[in-house]
Amino acid sequence: MSRSPARLARLLLSLAGALLLWDALYGVLQRAAAWFTRDLLGLDAGTHLASAVEFFLYETPKVLLLLTLVVFGVGVVRSFFTPERTRAILAGKAESVGNVLAAALGIVTPFCSCSAVPLFIGFLTAGIPLGVTFSFLISAPMVNEVALALLFGLFGWKVAALYLGTGLALAIVAGWVIGRLQLERHVEPWVYQMTAGEARLPEHRTTWKERLDHGLEAVRDIVGKVWPYVLAGIAVGAGIHGWVPENFMASIMGRGAWWSVPLAVLIGVPMYSNAAGIIPVVHALLEKGAALGTVLAFMMAVIALSLPEVIILRKVLRPVLIAVFLGVVTVGIVLVGYLFNWLL
């Protein structure tokens, strides 16, 4: 495959063009939504319907654009990382340092829940401590680019940054705690009996074109899968935005109700959804007086812990360890919820 400079230049040019187009579209959205609602559809400003429709028309393209950009960017970054490379980086690092690295790498290493078991085994047999492996397993699903993109788009960079920061902190501390508890005997014995080793994969120098393709494929894959949820979520959000009175949620999910955080988390843990569906609803709930910490904790609980993943991990973890894993993460999320409420 030729790697001529001319080809790379063409690629970069089309990328630059796409970004400019993206920026132009993004800038025009709010006015377009307002114009569409008031002038084209002729809805009176101030009515519930107008409010809801404008919300929907503004938020939908905005969120989809953001999602596309972030998924593409992260897709390209991910082409630099493989689980094999991550394992090589983590092997031999002491705990604490390992926990931090593992949590950070969890964000950029490609991971899907059905890979949880091979990855877990691969890490352990390479000598990576149990706690460090858990730091990775906690951060990988939870701190994902879809959640961050949506949080950024709907609530601004501060909330997204806070989610990122606390997500990492949670992964680091929870993994470290699990490591301290010395629960290695609760890993299924056959795991440790597997000899270490690594599949010798053929050499593959990834070209920049392949990296950009990877990003595009990620967009087709993820945005292609997730957009109905985004639409549905924003539609529900639009309804709440238009019709539910202010402060309606304050009594149930507001700051005053101290029990709302643990309750929200407990409801969220057994649920599993991708970030895209939940966040727009969260947005609308927030507008109506729900406390930010409570809804973000709920969101974390939904995304971070999933029944399918737990079922898969049962193959390598004994019930005690699974329970500890769930317990530590749940408590952590509740604490994060209180922290958010206190800070924001």
Add this chain to the structure above:
Amino acid sequence: MTRIEVLGPGCANCERLYRNTERAVKELGLECELEKITDLNVIMGYRIMSTPGLVIDGVVQFSGRVPSVEQLKEMLS
């Protein structure tokens, strides 16, 4: 005869790789034994860290991605 194994416990990506491989094999008219492996013990024997994976005559070609039918045809020929 070439032996091709698609490794994966059964998630959407693993299914897709199997279907793509099946098509690639058919389009190339390749004589081969194509098998889908869902048994974790066997999969772990190949030491891959992410699924799905493709094995040709016992040698792992890649893991953790789903190449297109065209890319698979290149690999198989």
